[in-house]
Amino acid sequence: MILKKITLHPFAGIRNQTFTFESGLNVLCGPNDIGKSTLFRAIEGVFFLETKPKVNSIEGKFLQTLIPIGGDNAKVTAEFESGGIPYRLEKTWGAGHACRLELPDGTALNTQEKISEKLQQILPATEATFKSILLAGQNCLAQTIGHLEKNQDSLHSLGDVLRQAMSQTDGISVDRLKLMLQERIDKAFLRWETQSQGPQGGRGLENPWAYPGSILKSWYERENLKKQRNDIRALEALYGDKANLLAQKTARQAQAQLFMQEHEPHIEAIQQRKTLEAVSQGAKHAVDTVKADLGNWMKAENLQPILALELQRLKTVVANLKKEQGEAHAASGRKALIDRFTKIEAEHQELLRLKAAKDALPTVAHENIEALREALGLSERLKAGLSASKLALQFTARAALDLVTQKDLDPASKQGLALGQTLELQAGGRIYLTHDLFEIKISSGDGKMDQLEKNLKASEQTIRSLLEKLKVSNLAEALEQESAFTSATRKVETSERTLRSLLGQDRYEELKTLFDAAQTQVGSRELSIIVQEFSEASSDLGKKESDYQQATLELNRLKQLYGSDDSSSLLVKLSEKTAELNKSVKDLASLPAIPADIGDGDTLLTRFSTARDAFRRITEELPRLISDVAELRAQLSDKTSQEFDRQFEDADQAFQKELRAGNALQRVSQAVQALEARSTNVYSELQKEFEKTITQFSSGKYSKSNMTGSLPQAFTRQDGAKVPYEWLSGGTKDSFALALRLAMARYFLAARSGFLLVDDPMVAMDPDRQKIAAGLVKEFAEKTQVLVFTCHPSHAEILGGTAVKI
Secondary structure, eight states: EEEEEEEEESSSSSEEEEEOOOOSSEEEOOTTSSSSHHHHHHHHHHHHHSSOOOOSHHHHHHHHTTTTTTTTTTEEEEEEETTTEEEEEEEEEEETTTTEOHHHHHHEEHHHHHHHHHHHSSSSSSSHHHHIIIIOTTTSTTTTTHHHHHHHHHHHHHHHHHHHHHHHOOOOOHHHHHHHHHHHHHHHHTTTTTTTTTGGGGGGTTTSSSOHHHHHHHHHHHHHHHHHHHHHHHHHHHHHHHHHHHHHHHHHHHHHHHHHHHHHHHHHHHHHHHHHHHHHHHHHHHHHHHHHHHHHHHHHHHHHHHHHHHHHHHHHHHHHHHHHHHHHHHHHHHEEEEEEHHHHHHHHHHHHHHHHHHHHHOOOHHHHHHHHHHHHHHHHHHHHHHSSEEOOOEOSSSSOOOEEEEETTTTEEEEEEOOOOOEEEESEEEEEEEEEEEEEEEETTTSHHHHHHHHHHHEEEEEEEHHHHHTOOOOOHHEEEEEEHHHHHHHHHHHHHHHHHHHHHHHHHHHHHHHHEEEEEEESHHHHHHHHHHHHHHHHHHHHHHHHHHHHHHHHHHHHHTTOEEEEHHHHHHHHHHHHHHHHHHHHHHHHOOOTTTOOOOHHHHHHHHHHHHHHHHHHHHHHHHHHHHHHHOOOOSHHHHHHHHHHHHHHHHHHHHHHHHHHHHEEEHHHEEEEEEEETHHHHHHHHHHHHHHHHHHSEEEEEEEETTTEEEETTSOOOOOEEEOOOOHHHHHHHHHHHHHHHHHHHHSEEEEEEEEEETTOOOOOHHHHHHHHHEEEEEEEEEEEESSSSHHHHHOOHHHHHH
């Protein structure tokens, strides 16, 4: 099994990111908190965490840490291969929890139970084995022994793997058993491809193998019956469709013929009535049109003189209002000037007030504040430098004496010591001991402590000088004065921008002169009232002009249409059209009535035409359809498709039985082959592999391990002493734990491909052990996919492999 891609969208602190892996060694390097542990948990979760765990369970509490802040779900998609066959697994936790495993044949599993069952078949080990051995999380390499002791399921699985390899054959010759098994396997699988689950070379029924094995032979028999069954099904379906169609066509032909015979006598009368109704309708429309035109003629003639008088009156009103509107506009302009200057004057007075407030504040130079800030920072750094180192002094008096001691920058103090009394002093970077007979000075580093002290005093003198210059007691007070001055400056600038915006292109003095003049002029009626009256009068004028124009156009149209300037000509036209209407009504009344049971004449005409067309078409189609039905009936087999179904089911069961028997033979053969490769001791190979590795890690200091089952409890040192696991150093524990995990993983993944995840395996190792560990991991990755997580670029460099961007 090989991991190909992992997509987090979202998961914990990662919103949407895809990671791609290759076979062999993959190294994921990045600083802390970039997402390595999140990716590690995502891989573990997508395979083993249920999408809806119990709320108060360990898994449920763990799930709460995976859903991003502000979100309602977490989602991971894993793409992997097993035996070269691709799979795609998707899990969503939280809101809309769901799971989906896409299978190679295009189908998918959508329930947790079915997906877990399928993963048990695909994964090379159990969930407990993965979490104990194959998923080595950060800081848990050194806890390997205790973790495995708590997860006995992993140990039992390891014991099962090793013990199955040690099973005896009860006196039967292994070679003879292998030969017998191979003969039966060859006989069963001859010309059969297990990967494609089909005939070798894809040779199906159209080109079968002459001498197939038992599996392929039963497959050919099944496929042949399947083809016969499908052929007869298709023929039966086609015959049924054709027979049903023939019956339907014959019935429709008879119905159409009966309808035509019943209603043919009424068709001619209906057609005559339709013609006369059209004539009558046209005559009625003509009469209505002439009547309407006559009314419009009379109305337009009466309306024209009335509209002419009204137009003259409205034109006078509009002209007067337009003049008054001009006068009101001038008055409105003066009012707008007064309102505008009032706002400008208020802002002008506010600006004068703000400038006075600013002038009253002390001026603070920003460069002096920055210099003070820099001097304070330098002083802190110098103080930190003086106390950064760590000194410890132990002084034992050989006789009673009085000393003067001083630590770092602390004041000196007197210290009396009796005979044999010990004085212990600790300081950051410097210790003085002064006596009448001697003076001792102890300093750390390269002897620059005096210079650091000198620099510190100079820095503090600079700070005092700057505080006096700024006339403040501390940096906070200086910053407060600067903030107040800056705020006042910004207020002045804002007021100046506002005043410039209000003035625009005008000057304050000129606007004030216009303002004083505008207050002395007389106003007029409200402009809004005048504008409303002008709008209403203009609208009325426009409407009346439109009405007059429409009346004139209508008169001209009617005169041109009827070729006369006198409306009396329309009366003659009306008399003629009325006579035509009366004649068409009389002719309609003379036609025989349509029988009540026929209904609407148009509907009957349409139905009659449809029935006649259908009868002709079906009459042409029937001979060919009758011939097709007879030909299909002759082709039908003596056996029905149901009989072929039963035969196919029997053949399919026989094929499945042959296939299961062949697969069983292969599993037995694999077990027999494994027997030859194992020793008599269940854990001896594991122990041998483990001891070889710890010898490398300890440079020969440890070469033997005391195993209890599959777990080492102590290690034999060069001098013969047995050292318990708990007594080992952190780096040695990590080294030995990594060796044990690799040895166990090699057994679990020996028969089935899989992957191993390790998080920062070399963080507690010295450089020599790191090189050994890197070599072991790279050797293991030659046959197995390995994902190593680390935040140390140096570790990634010695590991090599495929770099995966995080």
